[in-house]
Each structure stands twice: as C-alpha cells, then as structure tokens.
Amino acid sequence: MAGLAVRLRALGAEVRVCAPSDEEFAKLLARVGVELVPAAEPVRTLVTGAAPTAEGLPQRAAAMVAAQYEAVAAAAEGCDAVVATGLVPAVAGARSVAEELGVHFVYVTYFPTMLPSPHHAPYPLPLHPLPPGTTDNRELWELNAHSFNALYGPGINAHRMRIGQPTVDDIRGHVFTDRPWLAADPVLGPWQEPADLDVVQTGAWILPDERPLADELVAFLEAGEPPVYVGFGSMPMHGSTDVAQVAVDAVRAQGRRVVVGRGWADLGLTDDQDDCFVVGEVNQQALFGRVAAVVHHGGAGTTTTAAGAGAPQVVVPQLVDQPYWADRVAELGIGAAHDGPTPTFESLSTALKVALTPETSARARAVAATIRTDGATVAAQLLLDELSR
Structure with missing residues (x-):
C-alpha cells in the first residue's frame, strides 16, 4: 500500500x-x-x-x-x-x-x-x-x-x-x-x-528501498562467503519453541554462516560464535542480493523480494497464502517448499540442500530477470x- x-x-x-x-x-x-x-x-x-x-x-x-x-x-x-x-x-x-x-x-x-x-x-x-x-x-x-x-x-x-x-x-x-x-x-x-x-x-x-545496510552488517557480509538469511517476518512461530536453534544448526550443517532476522518470533543468537549476525528492521532488497539463500515464512512481500533479488528460497509456510507461495517457489525451481509449518533439523536441512545447489541458484537468477x-x-x-x- x-x-x-x-x-x-x-x-x-x-x-x-x-x-x-x-x-x-x-x-x-x-x-x-x-x-x-x-x-x-x-x-x-x-x-x-x-x-x-x-x-x-x-x-x-x-x-x-x-x-x-x-x-x-x-x-x-x-x-x-x-x-x-x-x-x-x-x-x-x-x-x-x-x-x-x-x-x-x-x-x-x-x-x-x-x-x-x-x-x-x-x-x-x-x-x-x-x-x-x-x-x-x-x-x-x-x-x-x-x-x-x-x-x-x-x-x-x-x-x-x-x-x-x-x-x-x-x-x-x-x-x-x-x-x-x-x-x-x-x-x-x-x-x-x-x-x-x-x-x-x-x-x-x-x-523501492534506498536505505543503506548498517556498517556492522556490511562488515559481516564481507567477512566470508554469502550467508543464509533466516527470518519469519510477522509470524510468531508458536508451534516451534526452538526454531532459531534449529535454523542455525541446519544452516551451519551446510557450511554456511547465518543472518538471523529477529521478526515477531523474536529470534536471536543461539550462542556466541562469530558466524551469526542478528538484524531487526532491514532493507531486504539490498540484503537478499548478498545472501546464499533466504529461509522465510512465505509472505507475499518476502517471497517477491527474494525472487526479485535472485536469492534461492526455503519457504516454511504457516497460514493462508503462504502454502501457495511455497508451492510456487518449488514449481519455478527457485527454492524448496518446506513440508509443514514446524521445521526440524532434518527437514530444514533437506530443504536447504535443494536451495543451495548451483542449479537452484542459476534458476533463481534467471527468474529474477523476469520479475516486474x-x-x-x-x-x-x-x-x-x-x-x-
């Protein structure tokens, strides 16, 4: 609006x-x-x-x-x-x-x-x-x-x-x-x-969002390979009591660093390791172009922003339109639809393996060129x- x-x-x-x-x-x-x-x-x-x-x-x-x-x-x-x-x-x-x-x-x-x-x-x-x-x-x-x-x-x-x-x-x-x-x-x-x-x-x-990324976030992005972003926007994730830990562990298992979006689930750091960075309100248009994949709830805005940035996606749908967007991401080959609303280490790892393949990355970049x-x-x-x- x-x-x-x-x-x-x-x-x-x-x-x-x-x-x-x-x-x-x-x-x-x-x-x-x-x-x-x-x-x-x-x-x-x-x-x-x-x-x-x-x-x-x-x-x-x-x-x-x-x-x-x-x-x-x-x-x-x-x-x-x-x-x-x-x-x-x-x-x-x-x-x-x-x-x-x-x-x-x-x-x-x-x-x-x-x-x-x-x-x-x-x-x-x-x-x-x-x-x-x-x-x-x-x-x-x-x-x-x-x-x-x-x-x-x-x-x-x-x-x-x-x-x-x-x-x-x-x-x-x-x-x-x-x-x-x-x-x-x-x-x-x-x-x-x-x-x-x-x-x-x-x-x-x-x-269009012209806000620059915070200096600390830019430094984190530039300190290694592109991380995976994990954030569930306005979803409180009531069904997942340990969703932050599960997500961080699953991303680390793929050999990737993590940017955690706090969101309304109030996600945060799970330990003091330097491979994680927490953000609050952030310019997703700028950030998503610099990550290896986006793990999110499947809201229309986040799905569109990630698609436009050419970022592979893992959609963990919670309600209403989110299962639809999860299915579209999978059908287009630009990521994976997580099976159900409650991620486990095993289920999220399986989805991440799909999203982080070179084929998915190439397809995500190709689809990004078509997003109006x-x-x-x-x-x-x-x-x-x-x-x-």
Whole structure:
C-alpha cells in the first residue's frame, strides 16, 4: 500500500493510508512522507496474542467491521476512492464507507488463491475446514461462499443495518467485488484464465528501498562467503519453541554462516560464535542480493523480494497464502517448499540442500530477470484512469 501511495502521489494525487497502528507501519509511511490515519489495534497484538476461541471468532469479526468502518470514515473524508485489502471484516467496513460517501471502491489481494477460480482450491477458513475427499474446485468454492456467510455474515450485516445500509446475501462477492485487483507478479503468482471473475493483475506493488545496510552488517557480509538469511517476518512461530536453534544448526550443517532476522518470533543468537549476525528492521532488497539463500515464512512481500533479488528460497509456510507461495517457489525451481509449518533439523536441512545447489541458484537468477517492478505504477495509473471516467 505504501508503494501504491508513493506512485499515486508522483502522479499528482493526494493520498492517505489507513492502517493498523503498529510502529513498523508508522515508521514506513513516515519514511516516504505518506499520511497515516491509524486504524484499530496493532496487527502485532492480533498475531502474537492468544488465539480467539471458536465461539469468539464471530464476535471478533463483528468488532473489526465496526472499528474499521470508523477509522476509514475518518480517513476517507474528501477522498475520491477507497482501495482496501486485508481481513474480510476490515474490508467490509471499508466498503461500507465507500458506499456511504458514494466514491469508487477497489478490493485488492496479493495472492491468486484468495479469489475464486476453477484452477485452484480455496484456503480453509477458521472453523470451516475443507471436506476431505472433495477435489472439484468449483464445489469447494461453493462451500467457501457458504463459509464466508456463516463466519462473517452476521457481524457484517448487523453493522450494515446499524448504519442504515442494506444487508448482503453474498459476503464473499460483496467484499471481493466483481472486478478485484491482484497485486502479484504475473510470473511468480499468475492469474489463470478462463475464470469467472474479471481479475485485474497489476503486478506486485513494490516500494523501492534506498536505505543503506548498517556498517556492522556490511562488515559481516564481507567477512566470508554469502550467508543464509533466516527470518519469519510477522509470524510468531508458536508451534516451534526452538526454531532459531534449529535454523542455525541446519544452516551451519551446510557450511554456511547465518543472518538471523529477529521478526515477531523474536529470534536471536543461539550462542556466541562469530558466524551469526542478528538484524531487526532491514532493507531486504539490498540484503537478499548478498545472501546464499533466504529461509522465510512465505509472505507475499518476502517471497517477491527474494525472487526479485535472485536469492534461492526455503519457504516454511504457516497460514493462508503462504502454502501457495511455497508451492510456487518449488514449481519455478527457485527454492524448496518446506513440508509443514514446524521445521526440524532434518527437514530444514533437506530443504536447504535443494536451495543451495548451483542449479537452484542459476534458476533463481534467471527468474529474477523476469520479475516486474512497475506494478505500483500500473495500479496507480489504472486507478486514476478509472476515476477520470
């Protein structure tokens, strides 16, 4: 979203970003001079806190609709368009604001399998697992629509009634619209046709990062062969009590040094050996071009950044879109998909052996040359063109 905001501003538009109040988001937007209107509680609180009970999920969804509606209403005053992404209840709240203001609304997702298609299955929703043995994608998406209605419908429709808007029968269609945008690279995350939705694939929205790497990190990189980066971003890795130790041991077993990304799992050094270096917030665009491989959770941003840098990847997927990105990395031959969310020394070593081969490295460099960097520009121009019409 920051990448889109910067490109819109370069084309002469005024932009506000309404995002959760996490310190990371505030610093990011401040760095590029984009106005932030804080929305609701920090994402980090949601991710790292206790998981809601089955009974509590619908209530949490209902509260999120209302909170997001209030925040976006404040942010969107005087605006001509609302572009929304994220959790379904939050997007529903944003769409209600757009309806109320009578302005253009765009829903965007960062991975293809969020959207209904005969070419892939949906990801399982909380409390609504996919039925075993059912392989017909259209049937699975029909069940998915019912799950959307059951999980999110009561809260969304109760809020719409409170603010005087009509209720909706198809929650998924209401949130996604009939012309959603897909902000994913067409090589890394292609949208397959024919499909039922009129999907607009813009390419990934990349915010160029010009920050230099810290002197201490540069010195570490230059002190030996390229290390392996290990970091799991916003994933707390609750299922892995010793994930830092497992990762460091597996990388060392391949004869490599390690750069550990602290992230929301709060990874750190496992001993005082000089073959490990810990980083917090870092310019991944600059760092990933200088490492032998990237071990990560498979978020859309990290996967795209590593692919663009030509770095082989090991994806340890945790949830939602991450299994999709793990599969794409393996299918493209630019790395390995770890089997499951909980790495062991043996399983991670197996994946690293694939990622660190010369063949994988060569393939990663070849694919990097095809990754587009103009997705945010394409999207910004498209949005302004739609508004002018």
